[in-house]
Amino acid sequence: MDFIVEGIQKAFQLIFTLDSEIFSIVLLSLRVSLTAVILASLLGVYLGFLMAVKDYWGKRFSVSLVNTLLALPTVVIGLIVYSLISRRGPLGIFGLLYTPLAMIIGQFILAVPIIIALTHSAVQGIDKRVRNTALTLGATEAQSAWTVIKEARYAVLAAVITGFGRVIAEVGAAMMLGGNIKGSTRVMTTAIALETAKGEFGFAIALGIILLFVAFSINILLHYFQDKRA
Amino acid sequence: MDKLILKVRNLKKIYNNKIVLDIDNLNFQEGKIYAIVGPNGSGKTTLLNILNLLEKPDEGQIFFYDQAITNKLNSDTLEIRRRMTLVNQDPFLFHSTVYDNIAYGLKIRSISSKVQKSRIRSALNIVGLSAFKDRKANQLSGGEAQRVVIARALVIEPEVLFFDEPTANIDQKHIDVVERIIKKIKKEIKTTVIFTTHDLSQAYRLADKVISLLDGKIIKQVPENLLWGEIVEEEDGLKRFKAMGNIKFAIVSEKVGLAYISIDPRDIILSYEQFQSSARNSFLGKITKIIEQNHLVKLEIDIGIPLVVIITRESFFKMNFNLGSKVYLTFKASAVKLY
Secondary structure (H helix, E strand, O other): OHHHHHHHHHHHHHHHOOOHHHHHHHHHHHHHHHHHHHHHHHHHHHHHHHHHHOOOOOHHHHHHHHHHHOOOOHHHHHHHHHHHHOOOOOOHHHOOOOOHHHHHHHHHHHHHHHHHHHHHHHHHOOOOHHHHHHHHOOOOHHHHHHHHHHHOHHHHHHHHHHHHHHHHOOOHHHHHHHOOOOOOOOOHHHHHHHHHHHOOHHHHHHHHHHHHHHHHHHHHHHHHHHHHHO | OOOEEEEEEEEEEEEOOEEEEEEEEEEEEOOOEEEEEOOOOOOHHHHHHHHOOOOOOOEEEEEEOOEEOOOOOOOOOHHHHOOEEEEOOOOOOOOOEHHHHHHHHHHOOOOOHHHHHHHHHHHHHHOOOHHHOOOEHHHOOHHHHHHHHHHHHHOOOOOEEEEOOOOOOOOHHHHHHHHHHHHHHHHHHOOEEEEEEOOHHHHHHHOOEEEEEEOOEEEOOOOOOEEEEEEEEOOOOOEEEEOHHHOEEEOOOOOOEEEEEEEOHHHOEEEOOOOOOOOOEEEEEEEEEEEEEOOEEEEEEEOOOEEEEEEEHHHHHHHOOOOOOEEEEEEOHHHEEEO
16 A cells, blocks of 8 residues: 555655656657647548538548547557558658657547547537528638638537547557657656556656646536537 | 619529429619518528529529629629628527627628728617627627628628518517618618518518519519418318418318418408308407508407408497407408419
């Protein structure tokens, strides 16, 4: 039992003394996941919007496909991206494996279906009169599309935040593609796994607390935007 | 002669294999007010949407001045779409302030914020909502929202302003306000206004010209007490018209099946007691609305469905009718007109 109590004490000590190693890991986590989510949002919001407003061949199939991809295990993403970017893979010459960029790619793939699916349902839930109102007031097609997204803004933001919550907490792809290299690709989740295995509970618990705090903040934000929507 | 701003030629619109609109020839003159009247489902809204380029017809052509404008992509008609606008029956306000809502049409036209400000001020003034500029749109009542939507249409200074049932979903107080606004638009702005309504007297009050639609076709005049229902042959061998609420009228008809009928409000006799007569239709109803119009009084009477009855001012006062009075309505089977 003692090791847990000691671990927690150590953890708070590390957090309150602003331990530099802890904070470099936290900052890298945020940098990787935020970059992944911003890029995923650009693509995901666009595709989710198109899926909601356009009629095209294979629409139902694409909706099912995206919903299936929501359940994509992170280790499978890790496996696929690994096989593409490892030295022997088709993109091997770029030397991406075990870099932050590789983790960003993995998390991007993880976040895109989430953001597409949630944006799709957000835009579908928007009153059909929005587009017509915009058009009757003289909007171009692009302006009316932007107006629809603006009307769905809180739900779309909630989609982006949900995507962020998913990627900051994932460990499989970060481990396989980043390699957990100290000072280079070690993020919160991979560091927790490693330090726990090493028996460094204080360090692991400190990161765990920060990760929980991030998750908690994300949820508060999410609830805030969901309330705004209502 | 005034210029024709909109022309409709050989227009047909089909939904689910049914012709919902079939208009050979219809002209709208610049600066005039037009009312399109007809019952629900007569094609009024579809016609407005086609004129405003929100929908495309299946056949025929619309001309804006002399330019054919249908069957083109939205991007090709942008310039013309920006010279017209439509105020919907069920107004939609963007989730922002009244000011931002009204500014929308100006912003997308990249009009300078200084000009925006002054135009928005005068539009709010016209609809009498100057104090509402910073209100959130979702805090408005139905009637206020309707007026904001009108202001939002007015700021873009359209050459044609369409109103779809501008007074259908609002209370009497706001109906008066909206009617006043339409009159003001005619007097001060001289925009061509085309509005739909199912209230015939409103149409004649506001419009220079009334266009009647029934089943997608233009007819000479829309009658009052127009009802949709089914003609059935009953066990006694007589034909009756079954309206909503299972109300049956004795009629004179050769055919059976779904049909429109109308009853001239001047052909209905009102009495406190049911009386013996040759007229085969007699119903008990309650007076729900009294509107005085010069020498005549128009009564709305609920017999399960609302019917309009017109009597002279003299009979009205002699009979001492009041709101809520229970009265018998009597009319001949031959007073029911079939379409």
